[in-house]
Amino acid sequence: MADIDPTDVDALRAALAPSGSCLTLEQLGRLCDRDHAGSADARAAEHVAGCLRCRTELAMLKQFEASALRPEEQEDARWIVGRLTLDVEQLTGGGVLPPRRRASARAAGWRRFVAPRPLAGVLAAVAAALLVVLNVPGRDGSPPALPPDATAGPSSLRSDAIAVKGPAGDVDAAPKDLRWEPAAGAASYSVQLMEVDRTPVWSGESRDLRIALPASVRARVVPGKPFLWRVVAKDAAGQAIAVSEMQRFRLRMRTPHPRE
């Protein structure tokens, strides 16, 4: 070893390159968490204590986990995040994600292979015959009658998760606020307002079932310009637990009065 010069750059590179005993990022991540204090992690911690490379890697991982944007990065980051948001929406809507298997199909398992499908056809035929024999009235093509109280209550736009009150569709004035129905278990709500190409316009947080739009945002709501918005419900830990469908609204174009 005496013939090796410790100031030799390539030798330094070789010494600082990862060795077979260096930890993977997954193992370093567990050390970071400190939630997995098993014997394997004790051995890992021992290795890290003596390995400059793993210590540096762990420090970088911790920095990444805790990283907040620095003031000088804010503007560039906002520009990038705006575009990334769009990109990811296009990616996730463009077939990059693996196709979903229906939960019912997942739950049914082997049963779907032995389901008596021909029997369903036979049952449908029998039911149709009974309707004819018993002279039960079918659809006559006219719209079904609504119950008397069908139009009572708020005009909510229902989604699978959060029901949104509005605004939605064409509106007569720039909305003062965005409103929604409560989601079970929600401690707060995060709202995003976007242009139709999903460029973020404004976002806010609320513990209430409404959030006021700042005057500067309302000023951007001009006749004919559509906007999208969405609300995400969060639990006390800040985890998203439900999301509304994307809502679209537009300030109605002012049509001139015939006498004007």
Next chain:
Amino acid sequence: MELLANYLAAESQEQAGVWVQELFRRHYPKVVGWCLRFTGDRDDAYDLAQTIFAKACRHLDSFRGQSKISTWLYSITRSECMNYLKSRSRRPAAADGDELDQVPDRAAPRPDQALEQEAWSRLVHGLLDQALDDTEKKVFTLHYGDDVPLDAITRLLGLSNRSGAKAYIVSARRKLKRAVRLWKGRKEVLDA
């Protein structure tokens, strides 16, 4: 993990997409900040971040939950940042007057040198550990262990001194030389 569970349980592509968007949205600042620090350029950082999230989208189903999603994203980010650096240059630009880089290239260690290499590696780690301060150790390891250029290290570590990482390399080199001199002196005494 709850968002990931929601994504996995989603029955429609649209709902799955919404959960993925929400999942990634939380990590945009981390990844974007990292990309900005690695590249030092807004457009390059955007391209890099786009590549990272496209890869994350494609491989999300292979995430097994053995680590936090942020650790998983970091592994993709790190790998793509290294690829970016490789595409820019095979080796980092040497610091001005870097005497270390004037030493001729060594051949790769022979198989019979493996044990010696391991002992050598331990020696180097020990010397660096003793001689350098924490920031110098990080700068040295990132520069010589991962070929990260000095300007990127300056941004990554948020070094605010005038010459950034280069100053740390210079002082680390000086300290290392002193440590090596002491080690050689001790070794000569022991060998005598």
